[in-house]
Amino acid sequence: MIYFVTGITGTVVPVVVEDLMKKDPDAAFYFAIRKDKKGNGIQARFESVVDSLDLDIPTRRKLAERSRLVEINVEKERLGIDPKLYSEIIEKTEKILHGAADVRFDQPYEKIRISNVVFSQKIYDLFDSIKQHRETYAKNKPTLYYISTGYAYGIHKKPIPEDFPEFHPGKPDNTYAQTKAEAKIFMLDKINRCKDSIVIFEPTIIGGSARTGRTKTYNLHYIVMMLGYMGKLPFLTAPENQLDIVPVDWVAAVISDIMAGDQYHQGVVRLASGAGGVPVKTLHDVGYNYYVTHDPVPGHVIPKIRFVPCWFFYSMINVQKIFYQAMYFCTRQKRFRKMAKGISLLEGYFPYITRSKVFENSRSMELIQKYTNCSSAPTMQDIRDKDGQVIQKGYFGKILADTLETGWGGMVDFKRLEKKTAEYKSPQAALISSRK
Ligand SMILES: NC(=O)c1ccc[n+]([C@@H]2O[C@H](COP(=O)([O-])OP(=O)(O)OC[C@H]3O[C@@H](n4cnc5c(N)ncnc54)[C@H](OP(=O)(O)O)[C@@H]3O)[C@@H](O)[C@H]2O)c1
Structure with a gap:
């Protein structure tokens, strides 16, 4: 199959490609x-992606050889692709996977629209040309x-x-x-009106x-966990709200099974853990206990996050933002502008935590069972039994270990934190000994 x-x-897409290389012996891209x-x-960018893939060397070589x-x-126009190459793509492509998007939460509408809407429309135009070409030549x-x-x-609600x-x-x-x-x-309009073969x-x-x-990007819940570890998130809200987190390898397994299986061609497949979402408080408790017992920085104290009402939480966030903006205005120190920007970014994340988001998934689970070799998303959390005790299932341990191994993908410098912790501790120690 040519993709x-x-x-x-x-x-996400590199993991799907890894899977396609295993599931489709004729895959070319x-x-x-x-x-x-x-x-x-x-x-250079492509080579570094190939190097990072979880594939053996012969398969990586095969992928490189089969990739254009x-x-x-x-x-x-036409995504800026050279016209000759565009025609070749139309002639040869059998399936399109459109996984690119700007996933940042703090971008102005006009800017992000280009990557998320205009890009999708242009990909559809390419798909439409492929469709017409294949109709003309009586191909599938x-x-x-x-x-x-x-x-x-x-x-x-x-x-x-x-x-x-x-x-x-x-x-x-x-x-x-x-x-x-x-x-x-x-895309839905193209399915409903033109009866196109589109799977969303x-x-x-x-x-x-x-x-x-492991993960390649550390955003959303990872950022919240990092701020908690660094002691920069004294308050949080909505402890009972569930986060619907699904592991990247499960997402890729479902997508690649459906693509390589070539049986399901139209509709929507939701990839959610449904009722199995993790409550914010559980995520906090498990994360807190893990970081306290595995902290690589000696002497570093991780404060517990206090859960407060929503109005109080948002007021604190606003006060902090206004404070940093005012400090930047008065001092012109870049760090204050950075702090205010950081809070704006978090404001984009908070609705995912503070607003209830529970996703139905039973229809999609039926499709997943019918068209893939996957079952429901692997247990995404350490669950609580009927007595309220946390039962370890292992997933959290793995993702939390990854955050400490990589320093949240390089965002946390443990050496620096160690130095700061020591500097912070030593005046206190000096004070105590002088009192003695
Ligand atoms: N991550 C999640 O939690 C999540 C959840 C639900 C759905 N999704 C969806 O899953 C898909 C993949 O997400 P992801 O987490 O893998 O995102 P990601 O890590 O941010 O990667 C985005 C990809 O899109 C490309 N891209 C974005 N804008 C582009 C543009 N204007 N021109 C060319 N390439 C562009 C990026 O290329 P560059 O490297 O050149 O920027 C990158 O390859 C997206 O459609 C996203 O909406 C993600």
Whole structure:
């Protein structure tokens, strides 16, 4: 099968490609890729992705041999692809996986719309040309697999329904959710009106691998856990709210089974843990206990987070933001601007924690059971038994271990924290000994 793939430099798509290499013996790829901001070219970027894949060396070599890189610029006509290459892609591609998106929560609407809506529309145009080409030559129909998000549903007081072929999103939590909802409406319209073969995947929050605990990006719950570890999050709210976290390897296994299986070609598959979401308080307790017992920094004290009412929590956040903005205004010190920006970024994350998001998933579980070799998302949390005791299932241990092994992917410098902790401790020690 020949695939046209976007998002190969991201978190999810490389794991899907790893799986496709194992499940489809004839897999060959066009990878749509752009230069990065540091000036790394597409070849270098692709090579570093291939090096990072969990594949043996012969399979990596095979992947490299079967891959053609396509430099793209979303803002240009036909994605800026050279016309000759564009025609070749139309002639050869059988399936498209569109997994690229701007997943930041703090971007202005007009900017993020380009990566999340315009990009999807241009991918559809390519799909449409492939479809017409294959019709003309009586070849089997192509399929477009689009990765959306459960959070495209925005604010929903009730459990979020599986309402395909309909879709009634609530008020969006941020511009990411807003633009992902727009792109989903666009794709759904193509399914409903044009009867196109489009499969929309709807993962919820994607966490580290259930097998290894590893992740490539540390955002959302990882940031909250990091702030807790660093003692920079004294308050949190909504302890009973559930976070629907699904492991990246399970998400990739479902997507790749459906793509390589080639049996399911139209509809929406939600990738959620459903009723098995983890309550914020459980995540806090398990994380707190783990970090206290495995802290690599001697003497570092991790304060417990206090759960407070929502109004109080948001007032504290606002006060802090205004304080840092005022400090920046008065002193022009960059660190204050950085702190204010950090809080704005967190404000994008908080709705995921403070607003109830429970995802129905029984319809999708039926599809997953029918069309894949996967069962429900592996146990995503240490669960509580009927007496309220936490039963260890292992997943948390793995993801928490990964955060300490990697320092949240380099965001926390344990050596520096150790130095700071020692500096902070020593004046106290000096004071105590002088009192003696
Ligand atoms: N991560 C989650 O928790 C989660 C949850 C639900 C759904 N999803 C969906 O899953 C998909 C993959 O997410 P992810 O976590 O893997 O995201 P990610 O790690 O941020 O990767 C995003 C990918 O999209 C590419 N991209 C974004 N804008 C682009 C543009 N304008 N032109 C070309 N390439 C562009 C990026 O390329 P560069 O490297 O060049 O920037 C990167 O390869 C997305 O559709 C996302 O909405 C993710």
